[in-house]
Amino acid sequence: MRRISRITVAGAATASLALVLSACGSTSTSSDSSESKGDKGLAIAYDVGGKGDQSFNDAAYAGLEQAKKEFGYETADVEPTDGETDADKEQRLVSLAKQGYNPVVGVGYAYAAAVKGAAENYPDTTFGIVDDATVEADNVADLVFSEEQASYLAGVAAAESTETNVVGFVGGVDIPLIHKFRAGYEQGVKDTNPKVKVISQFLTQTAEEGGFSSPDKGKSAAEGQIEKKADVVYAAAGLSGQGVIEAAAANKVWAIGVDSDQYKHEALAKYKDSILTSAMKDVAKAVYNLAKSVEDGKPATGIVKGDLKTGEVSLSNSNPKFADDAELQKAIETAKEKIVSGEIKVKSS
Secondary structure, three states: OOOOOOOEOOOHHHHHHHHHHHHOOEEEEOOOOEOOHHHEEEEEEOOOOOOOOOOHHHHHHHHHHHHHHHHOOEEEEEOOOOOOOHHHHHHHHHHHHHOOOOOEEEOOHHHHHHHHHHHHHOOOOOEEEEOOOOOOOOOEEEEEEOHHHHHHHHHHHHHHHOOOOEEEEEEEEOOHHHHHHHHHHHHHHHHHOOOOEEEEEEEEOOHHHOOOOOHHHHHHHHHHHHHOOOOEEEEEOHHHHHHHHHHHHHOOOEEEEEEOOHHHOHHHHHHHHHEEEEEEEOHHHHHHHHHHHHHOOOOOOEEEEEOOOOOOEEEOOOOHHHHOOHHHHHHHHHHHHHHHHOOOOOOOO
């Protein structure tokens, strides 16, 4: 264990910490504060949509909660702000590192420049970035996933479930990361049933336009695809995906969730019967594992990739109608085995 002592500080020190994190948009920390740099643990800085997106950011928070419970240390999670710059993001990470949090994780590719800058200034702190593999530093772990593999399985599920031979894909932002989701999904659909048409759409060209944070945009896009006979719609759009799921439920068609098991999310409970499955990537596990590596004194660095073989991307089985469909499950399992063995090469663009 790298943490040996805990020094509880009251009064001005606690107020100072609260003020610094509040200025950066912090949402929560533990009630205890410590002046000892080695006493604080995992801190995460959220991506667009923030905590409560029922998807990507909430998965990172689940990893933080697991680490907090297991290691018994102080944690912090910090919200983004509208219109912020890379410099703002870097200052947020620097503030956390300066307070003694270790590791510090930027949730999302938008933190690449910020993580690079903060890591240079705090070489003794381990930094992580989710969904980006461009930051090369001895104290940075690039936490990435083979999203196209889970999306391929989602495509198999869609092709097996459609009754109209039309399915949809809604991507939050037109960027390479989301292209991976679309490519895998479209390939899975076509390999399963070439007669099925895939309607694909991106909500915005940039994240600043709200592609990952606008349920109304997601709902409108899904409604347009449903009007064109799509009866399964897969959303890789962060918070905007809630609108896709809402539209699917209202029109009694299937939605496929993303990143985490959206069937289980409380905020989506009234729509869950319309969520066929979710193409998951275990951001929670990746974040927790990074925290554990630091706790064990062997910080992970470099590219850390999760895929079907490692179990860090998958399809959820929470919906009984999905889980109990033997023919559908067989098709998905067969596809999974072929991907893991290398017989199927899943496209990423």
